[in-house]
Amino acid sequence: MSHLEPEAKIFACSQSVYLAEKIAEQYGIPLGKITMSKYSDGEFQPSYEESIRGLRVFIVCSTFPTADNLMEMLLMIDAAKRASARHITAVIPYFGWARQDRKDKPRVPIGAKLVANLLDAAGATRVMTMDLHADQIQGFFEKPVDHLFASTIFLPYVKSLGLDNLTIASPDMGGSKRAYAYSKFLESDVVICYKQRKEANIIDTMELIGEVKGKNVILVDDMIDTGGTLAKAADLMIEKGALSVRAICTHAILSGDAYEKIENSKLLELIVTDSIPLKKESKKIRVLSCAPLFAEVMHMVHHNNSISGKFIM
Secondary structure, rough: OOOOOOOOEEEOOOHHHHHHHHHHHOOOOOOOOOOEEEOOOEEEEEEEEOOOOEEEEEEOOOOOOHHHHHHHHHHHHHHHHHHHOOOOEEEEOOOOOOOOOOOOOOOOOOOHHHHHHHHHHOOOOOOEEEEEOOOHHHHHOOEEHHHHOOOHHHHHHHHHHHHOOEEEOOHHHHHHHHHHHHHHHHHHHHEEEEEEEEEEOOEEEEEEEEEOOOEEEEEEEEEEEOOHHHHHHHHHHHHHOOOEEEEEEEOOOOOOOOHHHHHOOOOOEEEEEOOOOOOOOOOOOOEEEHHHHHHHHHHHHHHOOOOOHHHHH
């Protein structure tokens, strides 16, 4: 090891060990050792069981609910700072609270900004994440942000399907930019679903902008929560004459009865990453690992190499 280049070590929060182990294996180093002390009231305290003085530390943690995941990451960042780590990179495959990126009504928080402030205050010197719900969240940070795109993972798979009459679809107006980016790369048409909600997670009406008759459709979104939007969109497209409907969603939140909705929908396949662990298996859900992407970019960051080659759209 050169004295000019600190060694890199990878650690994981409790709920992200499954992914961090794969990242560490791809990177070529063992996953770092941590112990977690817990008090009877639920309070917990992480402890690094190996020296990290002067090293580059990657802390892998998807901050999906509960808030314990976020709190655990903040404590691990603080511990790394106090243990004299030289660089502390918060690797957040799924950035929780990203849907709270603005005030959409009076007297509500901007949760994504608050999380950014907390990570900065804890001592993170860099943030690495994937498919933020809104690109502008990068601007909430005062530290460098490596915002990766799961298109690097999904596009090769889509091309391997060899689908004729391919059409890319966005399940809502907000995802149109992402859909157009996919369609440009795949040289396909685009359709947009226009939906109106009664309240959060409940769709009132949905209409289709574009033609899907005789097409193989792929819906593209950054996350799937209750599954209501995608299930309704897939059913609508089949009614409009689509030959098949698949969906690509980076983050498989899949809360409530989402699995049942997916199983009972006209979706042929749901393709997701392992940024969030699946709660149960489903014959309709295919998981593509994001571990190779993160491991490669982490290696590039550690050696101060450009990562622009990992952005294929």
